[in-house]
Amino acid sequence: MTSQTTTPTASHYSSAHVDPAAQVADAGFVPVQTRSERPHSFEPADFGAPTGREVNWKHTPVAKLAGLLADEPGDADAVSYDLEQAEALLEPAAEGVETYGEFFRPEDLPSALAWKHGPRGLHIQVPAEAELGEPVVVPIRGAGADKRAFAQILIEALPHSRATIVLEHSGSAQYAQNVEIIVRDGAQLSVISLQRWDDDAVHAAAHQATVGADATLKHFVISFGGGVVRVNPSVELTGAGSEGYLYGLSYADAGQHLESQVYLHHKGPHTKGDVLYKGALQGESAHSVWIGDVLIGPDATGTDSYEANRNLVLTEGARADSIPNLEIETGDIVGAGHASATGRFDDEQLFYLQARGITEEEARRLVVLGFLSDIVQRLGIPALETELLDAIEAELAAVSA
Structure with a gap:
């Protein structure tokens, strides 16, 4: 791979829709309508600090990210x-x-x-x-x-x-x-x-x-x-x-x-x-x-x-x-x-399990494991799958303690 990276020009920005609070330079204040229209830039100065009102930040606790929003080198x-x-x-x-x-x-x-x-x-x-x-x-x-x-x-x-x-x-x-x-x-x-x-x-x-x-x-x-x-x-x-x-x-x-x-x-x-x-x-x-x-x-x-x-x-x-x-x-x-x-929890699943002599606590554990293991099993790494299932078990033990 030998491509040369260049700093983006104004053409890298969407001229149709721009996130209002992203405050991208020269872009205006029209709300972004789709993910594909978000502006891109290699320059931090082209982005304003998020306020939490932007479409891509409104669900994020922005204040807790303050250390990653300052234009200063890391440690x-x-x-x-x-x-x-x-x-x-x-x-x-x-x-x-x-x-x-x-x-x-x-x-x-x-x-x-x-x-x-x-x-x-x-x-x-x-x-x-x-x-x-x-x-x-x-x-x-x-x-x-x-x-x-x-x-x-x-x-x-x-x-x-x-x-x-x-x-x-x-x-x-x-x-x-x-x-x-x-x-x-x-x-x-x-x-x-x-x-x-x-x-x-x-x-x-x-x-x-x-x-x-x-x-x-x-x-x-x-x-x-x-x-x-x-x-x-x-x-x-x-x-x-x-x-x-x-x-x-x-x-x-x-x-x-x-x-x-x-x-x-x-x-x-x-x-x-x-x-x-x-x-x-x-x-x-x-x-x-x-x-x-x-x-x-x-x-x-x-x-x-x-x-x-x-x-x-x-x-x-x-x-x-x-x-x-x-x-x-x-x-x-x-x-x-x-x-x-x-x-x-799916009440029908819990009822089905409890009707077969399984305690409510164990039934809930089985439901959660079944729900999440669908993703775990797609990893294709047996050791990691076991490790994650054990971590889920530990989380469930903490909530029931």
Whole structure:
């Protein structure tokens, strides 16, 4: 990959619709109507500090992200990366060549600041034709809630390769992260972003991916820990016959805010997409946010796409916000749809189990495990699946204690 990144010109901004409070320079104050029309810029100054009234910030506790909204360098020791397992895949940058930014374009202030202040160098490149039998795990550990960090990560699967990359977050920090994902023609890549932060961590991430012809990306956002976790994946199915599967799992406890704004853009013909996010919430002021946007472009003939979000509220005082959106610009598609549901336990399921001698507490545990394990089992990593199911069991034990 040898593309040169340039600072965007005014043409990078939408002239039709602009988010009123994003205050992007020279853009005016007309509300954004669709995700595709949000302005993009590499320059933090082109974005005003969010107020919480903007369409992309109105469900987020903006005040808690204050440390990631200041145009100042982060702390060098805020976050550490264990690259031992990924070392063989790290691609050194050629002198004078910018390997980042072939596809990535920041669409909010934390992302633009991460682009400006985040060091470049973590470029994981899966060789062409290679098939990695084991997942590559990159542990990312924060040094403390008073530490600020900006990061840029580039994951590239070269043609006809197969691999799974796991970004495993733990510890605590104020962490703004850009993840650029490039899936070349014929490649099959899974990227798992696992958030198991301490309760005082703040994590704002932008994942942007492009998928080539006959290539497949499976993208997972798994969030259990953290005070505020905002991971927003954006995937463009660029090549003919490309496929994108976007899955998410969250378990919000008292005081936690777990958020994902998902964007799937069908751009090439005969593409296939599936979006499924599931969440459980328990405890006072536990809050989850899911906003799903699917755009089927004018050239995306033969598209087959579906998105859904399901939330299970386990206790009083918890709230789930769920907003699906679908935009279709061609009539020649196989199918498209979206769905959203938030509710408490299914009384019929509980009755069925209790009628067979199972206690109410055990019945509730089985219902929640069955609800969430659907996502866990799609990971395809037995050890991680077991670890996550154990984590769900621990969360359920805490609410019933």
